[in-house]
Amino acid sequence: MTALKDELMTIKEASAWASNLIGKEVTPANISYLVQYGRIKKIGDNGSAQVSERDLLTYYNIYNLSRENNFKERLGNDLNWALSFDQCKEAETTKHVHLLHPYKGKFIPQLVEYFLDNHIDKFKTETFFKKGVIVLDPFSGSGTTLIQACELGMNAVGIDVSAFNTLIGNCKVGKYDFADIKIEITRITKSLEDFIKHSNVIEFETNLLQELNLFNNQYFPVPDYKYRLAQGEIDEKRYGAEKEKMFLPVYEKLVNQYNIKLKQDKTEFNNYKIAA
Ligand SMILES: C[S@@+](CC[C@H](N)C(=O)[O-])C[C@H]1O[C@@H](n2cnc3c(N)ncnc32)[C@H](O)[C@@H]1O
Incomplete structure (x- = not known):
């Protein structure tokens, strides 16, 4: 050869x-x-x-x-290549709510639509779902199947072992009152602005970013570091742990210098009403 x-x-x-x-x-x-x-x-x-x-x-x-x-x-030659959705752009596979939160394990919506909708083709010779039925996804992940079922006029129930995934799924299928959301966004924005006005956080973060920049350029140079990682030349876990230890004193020094409180007091947190 x-x-x-x-x-x-x-x-x-x-x-x-x-x-x-x-x-x-x-x-x-x-x-x-x-x-x-x-x-x-x-x-x-x-x-x-x-x-x-x-x-x-x-x-x-x-x-x-x-x-x-x-x-x-x-x-094998009987592969249904249409199901690769190879031609789909990322913007299509993450359409509307599907990019609310990145989640690696999700189905792409086009794949779910293929099985739920009422078309037939050489591979899908009959349909199984119609408007009004209940679709159960016992491994619902971030909820792609649930959303696509709802879009096609079906009802959907999802279960997932991961509480975080059910949180994403619930956010995506929830019905929202936009006026309420606007009030809530305004309230959160105002609280954040007040918080920032009375703290050293911005200065702290600016300095932290500068220090991180210097550190990363030295120990994680782009793209060399990623390339060496992809080639298996660096043990990412060990190297990362080593560098974390090196950076921690710099971080602690800035936290002290800017008097940054890393944990909120319980009473401060209680001032915020959690919307039911
Ligand atoms: C590939 S994802 C599912 C994608 C989802 N069907 C969709 O439409 O986007 C697989 C999911 O199965 C969940 N899972 C794994 N084992 C499980 C179990 N024993 N019970 C419930 N969910 C489980 C995982 O947490 C993960 O979210």
């Missing part, structure tokens, strides 16, 4: 090259994102940054095959 000759490309060239490879638009911003997150290595500096074709190929893991063919080769 002959080794692949490695070509270097600018970010712009890489975006055109990758678009051509995977058959959908890859913007220069997408390539920069891969560099920032250490998926591919940046060669040279900002003015003339380049990336390597070999890195891109490894990332897209495709070589001469399209993603669809690649998956079909591994899983």
Whole structure:
């Protein structure tokens, strides 16, 4: 087997090259994102940054095959590629309430719609749900299935072992009185403004950010750190714990200098009424 000759490309060239490879638009911003997150290595500096074709190929893991063919080769030709929703943009897969809170384990809404709605195709030859039925999702996560069921005029019940996930789900399916929300937002904003006016928090945070910036540039330089992480050169847990220990004294010094109270008194907290 002959080794692949490695070509270097600018970010712009890489975006055109990758678009051509995977058959959908890859913007220069997408390539920069891969560099920032250490998926591919940046060669040279900002003015003339380049990336390597070999890195891109490894990332897209495709070589001469399209993603669809690649998956079909591994899983069989009867794969329903439409269910990959490969062509969907992130804005579509996180439409309306689905981006209220990031949650990695959620279904994408298009997948749920596919099974709940009343269309049929080569793979889905009958329909199972109609308006007015009750959909039970016993592993409801952040509630994608519940929302999509409601959107299609169905009722939905969800259960999840994680209290946090049920909180996100409930926020997404809840019915809200917008006038009430506006009053509540105004109240919270005013309380925050009052709090900030009477505290050193802003100065503390500005200084903390400056210190963090220096520290991160030294110990977590972007994108080198992410790249070394992706290559398995750094044990993230151990390195992180070590650096946390190093930074803690800087943090404590600033907390003391600006007289920052890390825990609110019970009585202060009690002043805020929690809306029922
Ligand atoms: C992939 S997510 C579900 C996605 C969800 N169906 C949707 O529409 O977005 C799987 C969920 O199952 C939950 N889970 C795992 N084990 C469980 C159990 N024994 N009982 C209830 N929920 C469970 C997890 O907390 C997680 O939120």
